[in-house]
Amino acid sequence: MPATNHHLRNPTPQELVQIRSTHQKCWGQHLTLKQYLKREEILANTTLTGNGGLTNWALVDPTTSPATVLASCESIRKEVFFLEAGSNEVRVSHGHGIGSVFTPVEMRGKGYASLMLKMLREELKSHGGENALSVLYSDIGKEFYKKLGWQPHSSLHLNIPVSPNSSPNIATTATTPLKTASLPPLCTQDIKALKASLTATPALKSRISFHPDPKTFDWHFARAEHLANITNRPPPTTKGAITASGSAWIVWTHDFQKAGPKLHILRVAGEPSKEDAKDLLTAAVAEARECGLACVQVWNPKEAVEEAGKGLGGQIVERTDSVPSIMMYEPGVGSTVEEVEWFANERFAWC
Numbered sequence: 001m002p003a004t005n006h007h008l009r010n011p012t013p014q015e016l017v018q019i020r021s022t023h024q025k026c027w028g029q030h031l032t033l034k035q036y037l038k039r040e041e042i043l044a045n046t047t048l049t050g051n052g053g054l055t056n057w058a059l060v061d062p063t064t065s066p067a068t069v070l071a072s073c074e075s076i077r078k079e080v081f082f083l084e085a086g087s088n089e090v091r092v093s094h095g096h097g098i099g100s101v102f103t104p105v106e107m108r109g110k111g112y113a114s115l116m117l118k119m120l121r122e123e124l125k126s127h128g129g130e131n132a133l134s135v136l137y138s139d140i141g142k143e144f145y146k147k148l149g150w151q152p153h154s155s156l157h158l159n160i161p162v163s164p165n166s167s168p169n170i171a172t173t174a175t176t177p178l179k180t181a182s183l184p185p186l187c188t189q190d191i192k193a194l195k196a197s198l199t200a201t202p203a204l205k206s207r208i209s210f211h212p213d214p215k216t217f218d219w220h221f222a223r224a225e226h227l228a229n230i231t232n233r234p235p236p237t238t239k240g241a242i243t244a245s246g247s248a249w250i251v252w253t254h255d256f257q258k259a260g261p262k263l264h265i266l267r268v269a270g271e272p273s274k275e276d277a278k279d280l281l282t283a284a285v286a287e288a289r290e291c292g293l294a295c296v297q298v299w300n301p302k303e304a305v306e307e308a309g310k311g312l313g314g315q316i317v318e319r320t321d322s323v324p325s326i327m328m329y330e331p332g333v334g335s336t337v338e339e340v341e342w343f344a345n346e347r348f349a350w351c
């Protein structure tokens with residue numbers, strides 16, 4: 001059992017370098033230590049994470065000199081919509097995305113990560129202001145975080161394999177590529193529609209959604225650009241595709257990791273028909289092929305997207321990594337799938 005005098009605090013700058021250097025063996029094997037530390041610095045200084053958006057956390061034993069870091073993680077504060085069951089008033093609140101939960105190898109199995117997360121779940125109720133919830137994306141199955149109060153939600157995704165040799169599909173002309181500058185007005189439109197969708201039907205359970213906003217997308221793009229840079233690729237400039245009518249669009253990001261290069265669809269916006277979905281996914285497949293990515297992934301696709309994806313050779317897969325898990329902080333509001341509906345549970349909200 002961990003001693004009770006262990007406490008949770010922000011790591012010092014030296015401790016943070018030490019923490020990130022230890023992570024590299026786990027999450028950055030494809031990068032050199034220097035490249036990994038640079039990536040972490042870039043990701044900590046985007047519009048989403050800079051100026052207090054990101055907080056680093058360390059569970060420390062203060063009785064040693066210097067203090068020993070026993071476990072660590074980080075959290076990013078983001079805007080969320082919250083609708084209480086039975087209500088029709090959507091509240092704008094905040095939620096934290098927790099990431100990089102880590103215990104050094106030699107300290108594992110002693111309860112340090114559990115203790116840190118128990119302290120953190122209390123801290124995050126009010127960190128940075130009042131918060132409706134916190135989420136994390138579990139790479140270690142559903143049980144560990146569930147025991148601590150983060151309930152697993154749907155981790156289905158559509159996976160469309162991309163063959164490097166297929167001929168380019170002419171249907172890509174049915175859509176227009178999206179560049180970064182086009183995104184802010186589209187995000188405004190999307191967030192407004194998402195808010196309206198929360199009250200479009202009677203809410204038998206509480207409902208929540210993160211905001212698919214430009215700063216969240218930029219954080220993903222920064223990751224892709226860094227990896228493109230160090231693998232001598234041009235930075236990706238096309239960030240998605242929009243239908244000719246402008247009623248539906250997708251935003252994507254490039255994951256150039258050697259282990260599983262893929263195009264992640266961060267967000268499917270609007271209510272695409274099956275034809276729209278086919279055109280948008282065809283554009284995504286063409287982009288993936290051009291960039292040497294092996295598949296296109298869409299998290300929790302709507303029916304039309306799923307059907308169109310299957311028509312392009314895709315399959316629905318249940319992920320065992322990045323399992324979205326949520327803890328509600330609103331009094332009397334539970335966190336299970338039966339108690340809260342997670343709208344737009346898509347890749348953009350991952351961290």
Ligand SMILES: CC(C)(COP(=O)(O)OP(=O)(O)OC[C@H]1O[C@@H](n2cnc3c(N)ncnc32)[C@H](O)[C@@H]1OP(=O)(O)O)[C@@H](O)C(=O)NCCC(=O)NCCS
Pocket residue numbers: 026071100101102103104107108109110111112113114115137138139140141144
């Ligand atoms: C996961 C991790 C943070 C747990 O840290 P810890 O301080 O050992 O955790 P605790 O002692 O509080 O709890 C241990 C429990 O974690 C769970 N756990 C650890 N690794 C696990 C894995 N790969 N899969 C499933 N459960 C796992 C088990 O339930 C374990 O119980 P056990 O020791 O009886 O087997 C640590 O193993 C780690 O840093 N792993 C590498 C990074 C990582 O995968 N982080 C999680 C990202 S979501």
